[in-house]
Amino acid sequence: MKILQDVYERLFAAYGPQHWWPGDSPFEVIVGAMLTQNTSWKNVERAIDNLKQADVLDATRMHEMPTEELAELIRPAGYYRIKTARLKNLLALIANLHDGRVENLLATNKTELREQLLAVNGIGPETADAIVLYASQQPIFVVDTYTTRVLTRHGWINAEADYHQIQEYFHLELPENVDLFNEYHALLVKVGKQHCGRKPECEECPLCELLPSGGPLLPEANNPS
């Protein structure tokens, strides 16, 4: 039985479409993916609003604008110095390898695109995959802390599973579909925020109500208890 499909159907039935990724353009999605690293989306919104107000939410303008100026605009998103450098690194990739055109970057096939993104200092697997899925609209599953937390809490993966192993699990059990991967990731984030992962007990956890811990699914998974 494909448990991950069953989990998805239950989550979608309970919560419906999440309409991710918020953003008016692919470039805004990219910037959001960079800024939301270990940061609440609310703070990212403030930063993106600042960029819009300053009329610089554009790859060329952000590439050419002074570092200090960009830093000040994205400040609400936290880690603003390092994130400014990271954004500049990505903007340099777009300028140098893609003629400064975001659409060229996003037209790159997902394997090559992921590789190029991962080569950028400041882009790790989650940010790269978020850009591939949500900005470039190519099917790759995004694994984040909530994904790991929810799956380990329910005993569906072993606690030592790394990013790639978890991603492979989703790719193995699910059809390769952009809309499915989009909704599934968003639903896991939604439920993960309410999930009992932070607490030992499991009350008022919507996911646990829907899906009581059923034991390991992967052959190598640990027994959760």
Place this chain on the structure above:
DNA sequence: GACCAGGCACATC
């Protein structure tokens, strides 16, 4: 005031 948030790179052992 402590803790957390849609990670990642780098230092050190």
Place this chain on the structure above:
DNA sequence: GATGTGCATGGT
């Protein structure tokens, strides 16, 4: 190769 730490703002 595993583990620890810095990065920073804003909400609870």
